[in-house]
Amino acid sequence: ARHYGDVYRFKVYGQPWLSGLARMVRQVRATGARVVVLGPTPKPRVDVPDCLAEHLRNAIACTTPRQVALDTSGVRAERLAVLRAGGSYLDVTPWLCTRSTCAVEVGNLLAYRDDNHLTTTYSSWLSPLLGFQLDQTLRASRRHPSG
Numbered sequence: 001a002r003h004y005g006d007v008y009r010f011k012v013y014g015q016p017w018l019s020g021l022a023r024m025v026r027q028v029r030a031t032g033a034r035v036v037v038l039g040p041t042p043k044p045r046v047d048v049p050d051c052l053a054e055h056l057r058n059a060i061a062c063t064t065p066r067q068v069a070l071d072t073s074g075v076r077a078e079r080l081a082v083l084r085a086g087g088s089y090l091d092v093t094p095w096l097c098t099r100s101t102c103a104v105e106v107g108n109l110l111a112y113r114d115d116n117h118l119t120t121t122y123s124s125w126l127s128p129l130l131g132f133q134l135d136q137t138l139r140a141s142r143r144h145p146s147g
Contacts, residue, residue: 001116002040002074013074018081025085035087036137039079041118042069042093042102048112052104062104066093069102088141090133095126 002012010016025035044051044064051062070093079089096102096111104112111122118126
């Protein structure tokens, strides 16, 4: 998640976030491990089950514009920080979003169980894709160790 509020006393994608993330990637890399950071899950603007209950025949009413669901400049800065620190970055946005909108259902699967967590069913359905993407990302990092 990348939508923490002021109660946590830091700004997501702020300089402390980015430098702390880079420091953590370097520390883990120093052990000899390869690091893959998963990008943020797009955040719906609604509590998905509640919205779907109100729009039983129109799930599209519960979608969120991509520019609302993601802070693209923040994601870009985060990716750059991870790559510069020697890690790899996996963007999960295509698993939920088109170029313009982020879905709450994919096929006949409910993707979100609330306003930000993925359902167990959808996560399980994604697991082969995640495994494949991690494998591809790690293979690329072996060919290009600098990220």
